[in-house]
Amino acid sequence: xxxxxxxxxxxxxxxxxxxxxxxxxxxxxxxxxxxxxxxxxxxxxxxxxxxxxxxxxxxxxxxxxxxxxxxxxxxxxxxxxxxxxxxxxxxxxxxxxxxxxxxxxxxxxxxxxxxxxxxxxxxxxxxxxxxxxxxxxxxxxxxxxxxxxxxxxxxxxxxxxxxxxxxxxxxxxxxxxxxxxxxxxxxxxxxxxxxxxxxxxxxxxxxxxxxxxxxxxxxxxxxxxxxxxxxxxxxxxxxxxxxxxxxxxxxxxxxxxxxxxxxxxxxxxxxxxxxxxxxxxxxxxxxxxxxxxxxxxxxxxxxxxxxx
Amino acid sequence: xxxxxxxxxxxxxxxxxxxxxxxxxxxxxxxxxxxxxxxxxxxxxxxxxxxxxxxxxxxxxxxxxxxxxxxxxxxxxxxxxxxxxxxxxxxxxxxxxxxxxxxxxxxxxxxxxxxxxxxxxxxxxxxxxxxxxxxxxxxxxxxxxxxxxxxxxxxxxxxxxxxxxxxxxxxxxxxxxxxxxxxxxxxxxxxxxxxxxxxxxxxxxxxxxxxxxxxxxxxxxxxxxxxxxxxxxxxxxxxxxxxxxxxxxxxxxxxxxxxxxxxxxxxxxxxxxxxxxxxxxxxxxxxxxxxxxxxxxxxxxxxxxxxxxxxxxxxxxxxxxxxxxxxxxxxxxxxxxxxxxxxxxxxxxxxxxxxxxxxxxxxxxxxxxxxxxxxxxxxxxxxxxxxxxxx
Numbered sequence: 128x129x130x131x132x133x134x135x136x137x138x139x140x141x142x143x144x145x146x147x148x149x150x151x152x153x154x155x156x157x158x159x160x161x162x163x164x165x166x167x168x169x170x171x172x173x174x175x176x177x178x179x180x181x182x183x184x185x186x187x188x189x190x191x192x193x194x195x196x197x198x199x200x201x202x203x204x205x206x207x208x209x210x211x212x213x214x215x216x217x218x219x220x221x222x223x224x225x226x227x228x229x230x231x232x233x234x235x236x237x238x239x240x241x242x243x244x245x246x247x248x249x250x251x252x253x254x255x256x257x258x259x260x261x262x263x264x265x266x267x268x269x270x271x272x273x274x275x276x277x278x279x280x281x282x283x284x285x286x287x288x289x290x291x292x293x294x295x296x297x298x299x300x301x302x303x304x305x306x307x308x309x310x311x312x313x314x315x316x317x318x319x320x321x322x323x324x325x326x327x328x329x330x331x332x333x334x335x336x337x338x339x340x341x342x343x344x345x346x347x348x349x350x351x352x353x354x355x356x357x358x359x360x361x362x363x364x365x366x367x368x369x370x371x372x373x374x375x376x377x378x379x380x381x382x383x384x385x386x387x388x389x390x391x392x393x394x395x396x397x398x399x400x401x402x403x404x405x406x407x408x409x410x411x412x413x414x415x416x417x418x419x420x421x422x423x424x425x426x427x428x429x430x431x432x433x434x435x
Numbered sequence: 436x437x438x439x440x441x442x443x444x445x446x447x448x449x450x451x452x453x454x455x456x457x458x459x460x461x462x463x464x465x466x467x468x469x470x471x472x473x474x475x476x477x478x479x480x481x482x483x484x485x486x487x488x489x490x491x492x493x494x495x496x497x498x499x500x501x502x503x504x505x506x507x508x509x510x511x512x513x514x515x516x517x518x519x520x521x522x523x524x525x526x527x528x529x530x531x532x533x534x535x536x537x538x539x540x541x542x543x544x545x546x547x548x549x550x551x552x553x554x555x556x557x558x559x560x561x562x563x564x565x566x567x568x569x570x571x572x573x574x575x576x577x578x579x580x581x582x583x584x585x586x587x588x589x590x591x592x593x594x595x596x597x598x599x600x601x602x603x604x605x606x607x608x609x610x611x612x613x614x615x616x617x618x619x620x621x622x623x624x625x626x627x628x629x630x631x632x633x634x635x636x637x638x639x640x641x642x643x644x645x646x647x648x649x650x651x652x653x654x655x656x657x658x659x660x661x662x663x664x665x666x667x668x669x670x671x672x673x674x675x676x677x678x679x680x681x682x683x684x685x686x687x688x689x690x691x692x693x694x695x696x697x698x699x700x701x702x703x704x705x706x707x708x709x710x711x712x713x714x715x716x717x718x719x720x721x722x723x724x725x726x727x728x729x730x731x732x733x734x735x736x737x738x739x740x741x742x743x744x745x746x747x748x749x750x751x752x753x754x755x756x757x758x759x760x761x762x763x764x765x766x767x768x769x770x771x772x773x774x775x776x777x778x779x780x781x782x783x784x785x786x787x788x789x790x791x792x793x794x795x796x797x798x799x800x801x802x803x804x805x806x807x808x809x810x811x812x813x814x815x816x817x818x819x820x821x822x823x824x825x826x
Contacts, residue, residue: 257482
């Protein structure tokens with residue numbers, strides 16, 4: 128037991144990093160669900176695409192493990208390319224695969240999303256091969272670490288948490304404080320009425336996909352830097368966990384997604400010393416079931432009449 | 436009415452049989468089509484390993500076809516992508532079984548898939564050679580069509596444990612698996628042998644496909660092991676090593692790492708770990724291909740010119756396909772047909788000298804003879820062979 132307790136500080140750090148990743152991806156699920164009541168199963172693959180875009184930047188700017196320009200510039204370029212690329216990918220997916228089906232059967236966009244997911248995975252696998260591609264971080268990221276008691280925090284750990292939390296706060300402000308955010312919330316509440324009030328609903332939905340997908344792209348970059356490899360299948364498990372996090376918090380609610388993501392990551396890491404690794408997922412899904420039994424609409428759920 | 440149809444069908448068959456027999460010119464005849472199948476996880480999360488196997492088979496067949504094929508017939512490759520799942524494997528095995536042109540199978544690659552499909556292959560006498568299925572039951576179940584071109588778990592696990600305890604002197608061993616049939620079976624064999632050698636072990640799992648290895652790294656570090664044994668197909672191992680290193684437990688003084696055959700992969704295990712695997716041991720079921728005869732070296736050169744990198748089972752798959760094609764070539768042609776049972780008989784008796792550095796010969800169970808366990812250590816970013824503890 129002492130052996131287990133001794134690990135807790137480090138596991139809290141691990142959980143915070145992992146939870147930040149989940150939360151960042153969960154935001155995209157929750158934004159799309161909030162506005163369209165649709166689960167965008169291709170979201171995990173947009174995250175994967177963002178990770179590959181970042182890897183592509185390192186192919187150009189890192190030679191033999193060493194960056195050809197300033198290391199900070201490499202990271203900045205990775206973020207910009209992945210944000211823009213993933214954001215545009217999200218908008219394109221919405222325009223081509225979801226919008227034509229809007230107003231049809233409720234299941235149609237869901238099936239379409241699964242199709243997009245399979246399409247993206249296979250096109251990346253066919254283009255770049257099924258093996259993991261390496262992201263050379265050794266000479267791009269600073270090697271220093273900070274010791275907090277018995278826990279060590281590496282630069283990339285800190286980067287993940289700071290970037291993720293910063294973006295989450297910014298998104299929350301955007302949605303709650305700006306005119307555009309008000310339009311988004313109005314569209315989420317009642318798409319038809321929002322349209323009558325002069326809100327350009329299609330544009331609002333496109334912007335929602337742009338933002339959610341850009342966040343997934345950033346999560347992809349962070350994953351590449353953190354795990355130093357990217358592969359075509361990485362979006363599957365990450366997407367599943369992030370979706371769980373969104374439901375845990377309350378799907379459709381931005382703060383709920385953040386809370387759900389952090390909680391899920393923390394449960395996974397902190398339970399590791401106490402159970403066999405094979406049971407980590409059992410524990411985290413047990414938490415999900417318990418939360419949903421006690422609060423059926425998630426941690427931050429309000430008691431609302433069902434919308435459908 | 437029904438009887439009439441049967442009569443007509445029988446007559447048609449007779450005519451067809453005479454036709455093909457006549458074309459061959461008396462008894463022997465010429466074979467129209469020869470197909471070998473490659474079965475394995477060519478898509479999905481195990482695709483990195485599976486595609487290497489497929490490439491190995493494809494290259495062997497291309498080599499044969501470049502030399503004129505078998506009796507002038509170009510050999511075809513049929514792919515059976517089981518994605519590493521037994522149910523998928525069973526469907527595909529039934530399909531292969533029903534196609535007369537298919538004379539042999541390379542794969543399936545995952546032990547669990549082999550165990551599920553072998554009864555189907557046995558029913559139609561379709562021989563198969565698995566290049567990576569290491570579960571002992573594959574050749575202990577009485578299937579005459581089963582052949583294996585790699586070492587078994589009950590050879591590899593104990594051999595690794597012997598080296599870890601006797602040569603490296605490990606006392607506290609953390610045993611990690613990745614929750615697959617291959618990984619758990621091998622880790623069980625290792626743990627059992629290590630325990631009976633008197634070491635303290637702790638056993639844990641890291642689910643295959645996990646990217647975040649930091650929580651398990653923290654747990655491993657807390658156990659204060661002098662050796663970590665990780666039976667893993669490959670993708671997770673560099674992540675665990677990097678996680679350990681960033682938390683202050685590096686391979687080297689007082690801490691050793693031993694991985695298994697899936698990790699014998701320069702790109703993934705050495706480059707992928709960015710220095711964290713320096714000094715680590717990896718046991719493999721094939722010797723160092725670069726230290727072998729010239730034929731192996733030229734294989735590596737030709738292979739890496741055509742495909743991006745050499746995976747753990749690519750050379751074995753190439754060898755397995757060459758062995759199968761040799762057996763097909765040596766099988767007698769009867770009435771324009773090569774019989775699967777004849778191919779299987781040839782497999783049982785042949786001895787083939789190829790690129791693996793050992794003469795390939797299967798025993799009565801189907802296990803290859805003389806394949807040992809080879810141990811490598813990462814030195815200056817290269818695998819260098821240290822000793823063959825099980826050979």
